[in-house]
Amino acid sequence: MEGYSEIIKENIDYDSLFVAHPYNQEMVEGIYVLILETVLSKNDEITIAGDVYPKNLVKSKFLKLNYYHVEYVIACLGKNTTKVRNIKSYLLASLFNAGSTWIRLQVLKKFFRISEV
Numbered sequence: 001m002e003g004y005s006e007i008i009k010e011n012i013d014y015d016s017l018f019v020a021h022p023y024n025q026e027m028v029e030g031i032y033v034l035i036l037e038t039v040l041s042k043n044d045e046i047t048i049a050g051d052v053y054p055k056n057l058v059k060s061k062f063l064k065l066n067y068y069h070v071e072y073v074i075a076c077l078g079k080n081t082t083k084v085r086n087i088k089s090y091l092l093a094s095l096f097n098a099g100s101t102w103i104r105l106q107v108l109k110k111f112f113r114i115s116e117v
Helices: 002-011 014-020 025-039 055-063 067-079 087-112
Strands: 045-048 051-054
Touching: 002 014, 002 025, 002 055, 014 025, 014 067, 025 055, 025 067, 025 087, 045 055, 045 087, 051 055, 055 087, 067 087
Parallel strands: none
Antiparallel strands: 045 051
């Protein structure tokens, strides 16, 4: 567990997230713990947004998350205007999709000069 804990903290630049979000440190800690719990899951499959995925796929995606992905998820959560009934499920889906969503957003910003999506 200690190995994955350190890898995840390094990947998401945990300390910098704490500095960047002094009033949301509980959120940063919660996201880190959710990533760690998911990576360490003993289940063969993990359900995300109603879909079942092989654990290794989810683990791989979560180990690729970085600072910007977590920043994106925190920003999206802050902009969300709909009621979230299960924050853990919502964050799990957001983190699972963060990599591909963040990349698409960067492409839109670069090629279409869009500041917010």
